[in-house]
Amino acid sequence: MKTYLVTGGCGFIGSNFIHYMFRTYGETIRIVNVDALTYAGNPENLKDVENSPNYRFVRADICDKEAIRRVFAEEDVDVVVHFAAESHVDRSIVQPELFVQTNVLGTANMLNCAREQWNDGDGTFREGRRFVHVSTDEVYGSLPEDPDAYFYETTPYAPHSPYSASKAGSDMLVRSYMDTYRFPANITNCSNNYGPYQFPEKLIPLMINNALNGRSLPVYGDGRNVRDWLYVEDHCRAIDLVIHKAELFETYNVGGHNEKQNIEIVKTIIEVLREELPETDPRREKIGEDLITYVEDRKGHDRRYAIAPDKIHRDLGWEPKTMFREGIRKTIRWYFENMDWMERVTSGDYMKYYDAMYGGRKEI
Ligand code: NAD
Ligand code: DAU
Numbered sequence: 001m002k003t004y005l006v007t008g009g010c011g012f013i014g015s016n017f018i019h020y021m022f023r024t025y026g027e028t029i030r031i032v033n034v035d036a037l038t039y040a041g042n043p044e045n046l047k048d049v050e051n052s053p054n055y056r057f058v059r060a061d062i063c064d065k066e067a068i069r070r071v072f073a074e075e076d077v078d079v080v081v082h083f084a085a086e087s088h089v090d091r092s093i094v095q096p097e098l099f100v101q102t103n104v105l106g107t108a109n110m111l112n113c114a115r116e117q118w119n120d121g122d123g124t125f126r127e128g129r130r131f132v133h134v135s136t137d138e139v140y141g142s143l144p145e146d147p148d149a150y151f152y153e154t155t156p157y158a159p160h161s162p163y164s165a166s167k168a169g170s171d172m173l174v175r176s177y178m179d180t181y182r183f184p185a186n187i188t189n190c191s192n193n194y195g196p197y198q199f200p201e202k203l204i205p206l207m208i209n210n211a212l213n214g215r216s217l218p219v220y221g222d223g224r225n226v227r228d229w230l231y232v233e234d235h236c237r238a239i240d241l242v243i244h245k246a247e248l249f250e251t252y253n254v255g256g257h258n259e260k261q262n263i264e265i266v267k268t269i270i271e272v273l274r275e276e277l278p279e280t281d282p283r284r285e286k287i288g289e290d291l292i293t294y295v296e297d298r299k300g301h302d303r304r305y306a307i308a309p310d311k312i313h314r315d316l317g318w319e320p321k322t323m324f325r326e327g328i329r330k331t332i333r334w335y336f337e338n339m340d341w342m343e344r345v346t347s348g349d350y351m352k353y354y355d356a357m358y359g360g361r362k363e364i
Contacts, residue, residue: 001054002029002128005077007062007110008041008084009033012198013134013232015045017081020236022049030054032075034068035084036061039353042345045197062106065113072117079243080131082110085170088201089138089163090357093299096162103166104173107133111177123181131185132242133174137228137255138164139189142302145226150308151189153251160300184248188239191255191307194327195232196334200346201353203227203262204328207269208335209342211287217270218358221297223263226304230256231322231330241316255307256320266292268325272332295361 004021008014010033018031031049035041037059049055056075060067062084071077085103086092092099111131118129140151141158157172159165177183194204207217238254246252260268270287277284312318322330335342 002078003075004029004031005034005071005075005080006031007034007080007082009057010035010037010041010043010045011083011087012040012195012202013193013235014083015042015197016195016232017083017236017239018046018049018055020233020240022052022054024240027054030056030075032056032058032071032077034058034060034062034071038086039349040087040199042197044341044344063101063109065109068109068113069116072113077114077117078128078130080110080114081134081239081243082107082132083134085167086163089161090201090298092161092163092166096166099162099166100169103163104169107170108173111173111183115177115181115183118184125182125184129184130243130248131174131183132239133171133185133187134239135171135187135189136164136167137189137191137253137305137307138302139168139171140305143304143306145304149304150306151253151255152308153189153253153311160302178249186242186246186248187251188242189251189253189307190235190238191228191230191305193230193232193235195331196338197341198232198331200342200350201357203265204269204331205335205342207266208273208332209346211270211273211291212283212335214283214286215291216293217266217291218293218295218361219262219266220295221301221364223266223294224261225301226259226261226306227265228255228306229258229260229265229324229327230254230320231327234320234322237321238312238316238318241312241318245316247315250315252312252316253307253309254312254318255309256324257307257309258320258324259304259306260324263292268328269332272325272328276329276332276336294364295358296364
């Protein structure tokens with residue numbers, strides 16, 4: 001039985017990945033989920049697997065050397081899938097050091113502990129061991145509006161935010177371990193994900209939640225920044241293919257050729273919410289484009305991201321399966337069916353965060 005050590009499994013992509021892996025491989029795998037349960041980590045996301053004998057949750061910080069060493073000593077880990085990170089650009093602008101701590105030093109600790117445990121003593125690593133480092137397209141910086149410009153695996157790194165700089169730092173550490181120790185790893189650089197369990201600080205769930213609550217929809221700057229959106233399950237399938245089919249030491253860009261301006265996304269959410277809400281629902285009439293409010297731009301806001309997914313398509317046969325309109329509908333239905341989840345994650349500190357992030361933002 002293969003044992004996976006997943007870090008950050010209580011977050012958005014990590015929890016989707018754990019569901020995906022159990023759906024795909026059932027009881028033939030074991031998953032150990034290491035998560036510190038920051039504001040972004042929610043064990044409720046994994047309620048349906050928490051009692052499975054093939055699943056173990058360990059609450060630990062990836063920066064904690066003793067705790068991570070212990071997990072490696074207790075479990076015969078075959079594959080690490082490293083998601084744990086501080087992931088929100090706006091928060092990184094307010095608290096950059098935390099991003100360096102978790103994303104750079106935390107990754108260094110994960111790499112060290114894996115290397116220590118997996119090393120066969122003669123500098124080699126036993127066959128089948130693999131460390132998959134889940135990273136972002138933001139490390140490549142910002143593209144011009146030219147529709148023919150894309151991020152390739154060979155594009156030089158040029159991060160702009162403390163978040164993307166810290167992820168770039170973590171990628172460089174993984175590269176250095178591969179080059180120096182022949183440490184068995186892969187890196188994936190993925191574009192913007194959306195889908196179930198995404199915390200409503202990110203564009204899509206924030207807009208869904210605000211619209212349902214009759215709050216304004218804060219669009220940064222001119223709303224024309226472009227992101228390349230991918231349904232989270234397609235990302236999970238890409239990681240699964242990397243684990244099972246990729247050559248070690250390779251890096252893969254993952255993206256859906258689905259570039260959209262932010263304002264298009266917000267208008268689509270409004271349309272689909274109106275289509276999905278019953279006519280009798282009093283919220284339906286209140287949801288419209290008049291809720292859109294242009295606000296002060298994000299500092300250092302990257303203009304455009306667009307992934308060229310040619311390599312993962314060619315080498316591993318991956319391509320996205322979920323079209324955007326279908327993915328947004330599925331996502332909105334998930335939030336409708338899980339309104340209690342949304343209420344719980346937006347109670348407590350969330351409104352404090354919201355007021356601090358948006359309260360002082362000027363309308364433009
Ligand atoms: P998220 O913020 O939803 O979840 C992060 C998880 O990591 C949470 O469960 C949190 O509790 C945990 N965590 C944070 N600090 C930790 C620490 N010190 N020790 C242990 N656990 C810790 O993030 P996400 O959106 O699911 O992103 C997961 C990974 O994928 C990140 O590495 C991110 O950079 C990358 N990524 C995200 C996207 C996206 O669109 N969301 C796209 C490409 C890549
Ligand atoms: O590209 C991959 C990255 O995508 C991941 O590495 C990050 O972890 C993830 O958070 C995401 O980063 P973005 O900054 O692109 O995502 P976010 O949802 O925060 O913002 C998407 C776009 O929407 C961006 O141009 C900023 C804009 N935006 C965002 C929010 C939260 C708004 O206009 N208003 C908002 O309130």
